[in-house]
Amino acid sequence: MKTRSKPHRRLRASMLQCFNFIIPGLLFCNTLSAQMLTERIKLNQLGFYTNAPKIAIVTGTTSAAAFYITTTNIRDTLYRGTLSEEMQSKNSSTKTRVADFSEFRKKGSFVVSVPGMGHSYVFKIGDKVNLDAAVAGIKGYYYQRVSMPLEEKYAGKWHRSAGHPDTEVFIHPSAASNERPAGTKISSPGGWYDAGDYNKYIVNSGITMGTMFSAYEDFSKYFDTLKTNIPESNDAVPDLLNELIYNLRWMLTMQDPNDGGVYNKCTNASFDGMVMPGVTKAPRYVVQKGVAATLDLAAVAAQASRILQKYKKQLPGLSDSCLKASVRAWQWALKNPSMEYNQNEINKKYQPQITTGGYGDRLFNDEWSWAAAELFVTTKDKSYYDVYAKHRKDSLSLPSWAGVELLASYTLLRFTKTLPVDVQKDVQLIKQKLVQFADRYISNVGGNAFKTVMGQSPREFNWGSNSNAANQGIVLINAYLLTKDKKYVDYALTNLDYLMGRNATGYSFLSGVGSKSIMHPHHRPSVADGVTEPVPGLLSGGPNPGKQDKCEYEFAEPETTFADLDCSYASNEIAINWNSPFVYLSNAIEALQGEAGYSGKKLEDRK
Numbered sequence: 309m310k311t312r313s314k315p316h317r318r319l320r321a322s323m324l325q326c327f328n329f330i331i332p333g334l335l336f337c338n339t340l341s342a343q344m345l346t347e348r349i350k351l352n353q354l355g356f357y358t359n360a361p362k363i364a365i366v367t368g369t370t371s372a373a374a375f376y377i378t379t380t381n382i383r384d385t386l387y388r389g390t391l392s393e394e395m396q397s398k399n400s401s402t403k404t405r406v407a408d409f410s411e412f413r414k415k416g417s418f419v420v421s422v423p424g425m426g427h428s429y430v431f432k433i434g435d436k437v438n439l440d441a442a443v444a445g446i447k448g449y450y451y452q453r454v455s456m457p458l459e460e461k462y463a464g465k466w467h468r469s470a471g472h473p474d475t476e477v478f479i480h481p482s483a484a485s486n487e488r489p490a491g492t493k494i495s496s497p498g499g500w501y502d503a504g505d506y507n508k509y510i511v512n513s514g515i516t517m518g519t520m521f522s523a524y525e526d527f528s529k530y531f532d533t534l535k536t537n538i539p540e541s542n543d544a545v546p547d548l549l550n551e552l553i554y555n556l557r558w559m560l561t562m563q564d565p566n567d568g569g570v571y572n573k574c575t576n577a578s579f580d581g582m583v584m585p586g587v588t589k590a591p592r593y594v595v596q597k598g599v600a601a602t603l604d605l606a607a608v609a610a611q612a613s614r615i616l617q618k619y620k621k622q623l624p625g626l627s628d629s630c631l632k633a634s635v636r637a638w639q640w641a642l643k644n645p646s647m648e649y650n651q652n653e654i655n656k657k658y659q660p661q662i663t664t665g666g667y668g669d670r671l672f673n674d675e676w677s678w679a680a681a682e683l684f685v686t687t688k689d690k691s692y693y694d695v696y697a698k699h700r701k702d703s704l705s706l707p708s709w710a711g712v713e714l715l716a717s718y719t720l721l722r723f724t725k726t727l728p729v730d731v732q733k734d735v736q737l738i739k740q741k742l743v744q745f746a747d748r749y750i751s752n753v754g755g756n757a758f759k760t761v762m763g764q765s766p767r768e769f770n771w772g773s774n775s776n777a778a779n780q781g782i783v784l785i786n787a788y789l790l791t792k793d794k795k796y797v798d799y800a801l802t803n804l805d806y807l808m809g810r811n812a813t814g815y816s817f818l819s820g821v822g823s824k825s826i827m828h829p830h831h832r833p834s835v836a837d838g839v840t841e842p843v844p845g846l847l848s849g850g851p852n853p854g855k856q857d858k859c860e861y862e863f864a865e866p867e868t869t870f871a872d873l874d875c876s877y878a879s880n881e882i883a884i885n886w887n888s889p890f891v892y893l894s895n896a897i898e899a900l901q902g903e904a905g906y907s908g909k910k911l912e913d914r915k
């Protein structure tokens with residue numbers, strides 16, 4: 309059916325609702341319900357690009373066969389579509405019908421209306437529809453900055469004083485060395501708070517920085533002009549890089565200059581209460597060094613060094629110091645290859661007990677391969693490649709804080725053309741694997757009740773499940789960059805749609821963005837600042853049937869175990885390693901909307 313855009317051909321939406329019902333007495337009721345907002349229609353609450361696939365998911369059983377796209381006052385029907393057959397979700401008892409209106413290409417603001425059910429939130433069709441989310445996701449990091457006040461002109465109503473200064477941080481007994489005995493102090497200011505808590509963890513900073521530096525390397529032209537209203541916005545360095553440099557400088561302070569090893573974290577002994585940052589004056593510690601932390605810093609600093617070469621004038625010495633730090637970290641790891649950060653073991657030996665996040669990774673192959681790949685691409689020293697090849701696995705897996713090998717693959721693929729010929733051949737195999745990895749995700753969408761890549765298996769719903777959705781999107785974007793096949797962009801977009809509302813919970817998981825976004829994240833400033841709205845631009849962890857926080861949940865199935873409650877750190881905390889793939893995905897989609905364009909065909913017809 310064609311779009312009815314000419315005014316004289318428009319039908320009254322209310323009449324259309326009623327045509328579906330034979331009994332005239334129902335006419336009035338149905339008109340009313342059509343005018344009521346329903347949360348049963350899940351969609352990207354921001355909207356859709358004009359030429360992109362457009363899908364809303366109607367949840368629950370309905371006798372309606374059709375849906376309508378109407379003006380926001382529900383008066384004028386501009387499009388009529390047929391709802392799909394009912395589908396049963398694999399990840400909960402939710403039943404769905406798909407409303408696919410991809411062929412509707414009118415710009416403006418609309419709602420989806422289903423007879424007998426009501427209408428959706430207002431959404432837009434046009435250009436740059438996800439830009440607010442993309443920019444907010446980057447700005448989220450500014451709000452996480454540790455040792456500086458957030459001024460009102462950048463932070464709006466979430467302005468606050470500086471948090472932890474971290475200029476006097478104790479060497480914990482687990483971290484003691486000859487040059488730095490237990491109880492002596494170092495300075496380790498700046499960086500971002502990890503999450504809803506007030507500690508700073510190198511392992512989690514590793515994947516976070518790598519993901520966003522990769523976003524920059526893949527879309528540098530786009531980021532070079534993107535502004536996020538931060539204190540550095542008027543200098544000659546792109547805002548995204550300035551934000552990353554804020555955390556990078558902190559990471560560098562976590563390296564022991566005496567031996568190149570890197571402390572696992574800068575932390576309180578135990579979690580602060582739900583108060584504003586810096587209110588408690590509990591002592592801060594750096595704890596034992598570890599291979600994961602040290603190799604993560606090696607990887608990040610090698611990548612930073614390569615990127616910041618362009619800014620030697622603006623950032624004198626930084627690129628060079630990063631490379632030095634990276635190589636020294638690498639050498640420390642070679643000398644201490646089995647140094648694991650095991651908090652339980654450490655607590656058996658030393659005081660005070662450290663009970664904040666562990667990020668205790670025991671398997672280092674992926675950190676070796678990632679650090680090696682970054683150092684290889686930056687220095688072109690082939691010996692690093694050999695270490696990479698020795699440690700990499702045969703199959704690809706989605707990145708997580710404990711598994712970073714895919715970041716190595718991305719980097720090698722990004723720079724294939726600059727690599728020696730024999731390495732290029734090897735990298736061709738990685739390309740094949742990555743495209744297969746992406747194709748496998750795509751092949752599952754047809755059977756998914758939400759028509760998203762996310763949700764092909766209940767196992768995807770773990771602590772921080774939303775980062776899985778975003779990281780899958782990155783796999784697809786990389787498949788697009790390698791093949792230039794636009795279908796990968798369309799499928800990546802299904803996961804951005806997921807995060808912005810097309811999911812079983814119906815929430816937009818990014819604070820401050822969307823009609824029904826999370827309001828009560830487990831995030832100390834959002835709880836304690838007295839402002840009704842949570843700090844914006846932060847991605848909630850998402851559905852996690854583990855319920856490790858023992859909060860009260862309304863639902864208990866994999867894709868619905870989510871509570872928008874501040875007690876729920878297992879489903880509704882925010883974290884830097886979850887925001888970063890969101891930043892990559894949302895900004896990649898924005899960067900590609902014009903360049904790649906879309907076919908405008910229905911998603912199902914895109915195979």
Ligand code: 9MR
Pocket residue numbers: 503504505579664665875877881
């Ligand atoms: O606030 C902490 C959060 O950042 C962590 O992810 C979570 C799991 O380690 O722990 C939270 O802190 C809770 C602690 O574990 C138990 N007592 C209550 C704390 C605040 O809710």
Ligand code: 9MR
Pocket residue numbers: 502503504505664665666667771772877881882883
């Ligand atoms: O993201 C981490 C998740 O994979 C773990 O299962 C969980 C429990 O150890 O910890 C998560 O990380 C938290 C960290 O330990 C402390 N800061 C908040 C992080 C997000 O909840």
